[in-house]
Amino acid sequence: xxxxxxxxxxxxxxxxxxxxxxxxxxxxxxxxxxxxxxxxxxxxxxxxxxxxxxxxxxxxxxxxxxxxxxxxxxxxxxxxxxxxxxxxxxxxxxxxxxxxxxxxxxxxxxxxxxxxxxxxxxxxxxxxxxxxxxxxxxxxxxxxxxxxxxxxxxxxxxxxxxxxxxxxxxxxxxxxxxxxxxxxxxxxxxxxxxxxxxxxxxxxxxxxxxxxxxxxxxxxxxxxxxxxxxxxxxxxxxxxxxxxxxxxxxxxx
Numbered sequence: 726x727x728x729x730x731x732x733x734x735x736x737x738x739x740x741x742x743x744x745x746x747x748x749x750x751x752x753x754x755x756x757x758x759x760x761x762x763x764x765x766x767x768x769x770x771x772x773x774x775x776x777x778x779x780x781x782x783x784x785x786x787x788x789x790x791x792x793x794x795x796x797x798x799x800x801x802x803x804x805x806x807x808x809x810x811x812x813x814x815x816x817x818x819x820x821x822x823x824x825x826x827x828x829x830x831x832x833x834x835x836x837x838x839x840x841x842x843x844x845x846x847x848x849x850x851x852x853x854x855x856x857x858x859x860x861x862x863x864x865x866x867x868x869x870x871x872x873x874x875x876x877x878x879x880x881x882x883x884x885x886x887x888x889x890x891x892x893x894x895x896x897x898x899x900x901x902x903x904x905x906x907x908x909x910x911x912x913x914x915x916x917x918x919x920x921x922x923x924x925x926x927x928x929x930x931x932x933x934x935x936x937x938x939x940x941x942x943x944x945x946x947x948x949x950x951x952x953x954x955x956x957x958x959x960x961x962x963x964x965x966x967x968x969x970x971x972x973x974x975x976x977x978x
Contacts (some may be wrong), residue, residue: 728798730785731755734843736823738776740766748776748797749827750784752915753840757830760786760795775800778821779810779847793832809851818857819850822864828961829872842932849932856940858947863935865953867929869872874960878924883907890922900956914951920945 731752736958746765751757775782776797781804786795809815823900826843830836846864849855869875882888882901888894892903895913902921903913923945926935939946954965 726744729755730783731794732803733758733782733784734840734847735776735778735780735782736827738765738778744827746772746776747794750776750782751830751840751843752784752835753837754835754878755830756834756836757827758786758791758795759832760784761896762795762797762800772797772800773802774805774807775802776812777806778823779806780804781844804880806847809822809847812853814857815850818861819847822846822861822868825865825868825957829868829874835872839868842867842871846932847935852933852942855933856936856943858943858950859936859939860932862923862939862946862950862953863932865950865957869953869956869960870928872960874956878902878921881907883910888921890925891899891918894918896922896952900952900959917945917948920948923949 730972731754733750733752735748735750737749738746741761744764744766746762747759748762748765749757749759762770762772762776764770765776774780780802782802783799784800789797830839830898842864846860850857850860866875876882876899878888878901881904882897882899883903884907886904886906888904892918893908895903895908895918896916897903897910897914898912902916903910907913908915923939926938930938957965
């Protein structure tokens with residue numbers, strides 16, 4: 726049973742017994758992993774702050790066949806999250822985003838692009854002046870795209886015509902976009918040009934640049950996020966709260 730080592734981002738940690746904790750972490754090389762950190766709740770635990778949510782750590786663990794929970798042997802802290810994790814608004818926003826990541830990620834399925842996106846979003850949010858709302862929309866857009874649930878927003882979902890920024894667009898009940906010529910459809914609703922421009926920006930900029938550009942007026946962000954949440958609801962088969970759904974206490978356990 727070889728030891729597996731990988732860099733990771735800690736997503737969630739909660740008590741298992743008097744002394745142990747379950748840790749959910751997203752690794753660069755092996756995707757989403759759940760494991761047991763034995764003795765992590767003890768005062769002199771060898772894990773310390775290396776398994777706190779949103780920390781970046783290098784973990785070593787054993788994985789047995791047909792056993793869901795791996796056995797975490799060690800975790801070395803690479804980047805602490807003390808400053809950002811002390812901000813309630815950050816915890817609330819990223820608790821929600823982390824839950825989405827857990828829902829949409831298949832266990833032990835590596836996705837380095839997704840890993841780098843998550844890491845970059847957390848780094849951007851470490852700036853206390855960064856727009857958490859913009860980072861959240863960026864995160865939702867890329868999570869949906871990389872998990873395969875984002876509709877094709879490059880062409881009209883009705884006639885197939887290529888969509889261009891700056892022109893009138895809409896979306897239909899399956900949340901595909903439609904061009905101006907197809908806005909007559911009975912179930913079509915208009916999408917603002919600024920919201921479509923914001924979506925396009927998520928696909929070609931970094932989280933930091935996107936957050937800086939859309940830190941002011943959140944109207945287009947909320948328009949986009951409401952559509953993303955409808956796509957998420959269709960994908961997971963249950964409602965998603967419009968506001969952040971987990972408080973810090975429920976998240977950290």
